[in-house]
Amino acid sequence: xxxxxxxxxxxxAVLAMMKDHDFQFxxxxxxxxxxxxxxxxxxxxxxxxxxxxxxxxSDVAIGHAGYIFQPNINSYEIVGVVTSKAHLRQGVACxxxxxxxxxxxxxxxxxxxxxxxxxxxxxxxxxxxxxxNFQRELLDMNYYASGFHRLALVRTL
Numbered sequence: 001x002x003x004x005x006x007x008x009x010x011x012x013a014v015l016a017m018m019k020d021h022d023f024q025f026x027x028x029x030x031x032x033x034x035x036x037x038x039x040x041x042x043x044x045x046x047x048x049x050x051x052x053x054x055x056x057x058s059d060v061a062i063g064h065a066g067y068i069f070q071p072n073i074n075s076y077e078i079v080g081v082v083t084s085k086a087h088l089r090q091g092v093a094c095x096x097x098x099x100x101x102x103x104x105x106x107x108x109x110x111x112x113x114x115x116x117x118x119x120x121x122x123x124x125x126x127x128x129x130x131x132x133n134f135q136r137e138l139l140d141m142n143y144y145a146s147g148f149h150r151l152a153l154v155r156t157l
Contacts, residue, residue: 006051013061023121063092078114118151
């Protein structure tokens with residue numbers, strides 16, 4: 001397995017992975033990614049954002065995660081952490097998050113935020129993030145829509 005920067009031909013595979021995890025990536029979340037990826041590809045400024053994929057031996061994307069600098073909080077946000085269902089619990093998301101945290105730390109940032117949906121179907125993901133030393137910080141009720149609460153998780157680098 002290999003981690004590399006996202007290429008535009010990876011987009012359909014990543015969107016399919018996100019769709020397979022519909023409770024974590026409902027349509028209104030998935031719809032944000034093509035624009036994010038296009039902005040990244042057009043700018044190619046890794047200080048502002050970057051997106052990675054983990055690939056299998058055939059160079060097919062089996063996981064994805066990225067980061068975006070958020071000037072309103074003067075910090076980086078990890079976005080789009082997803083693993084193909086066939087590769088769950090094989091270290092894919094952990095390796096991608098580790099790569100991102102190392103990169104962000106190189107920029108001199110001492111913490112990173114990750115937002116996720118807070119609901120019963122997402123409890124395994126929340127426990128995973130907590131095992132990676134993310135701490136629950138703030139819960140915004142009905143942030144995205146009624147019943148879609150946003151939980152902020154913060155990790156010190």
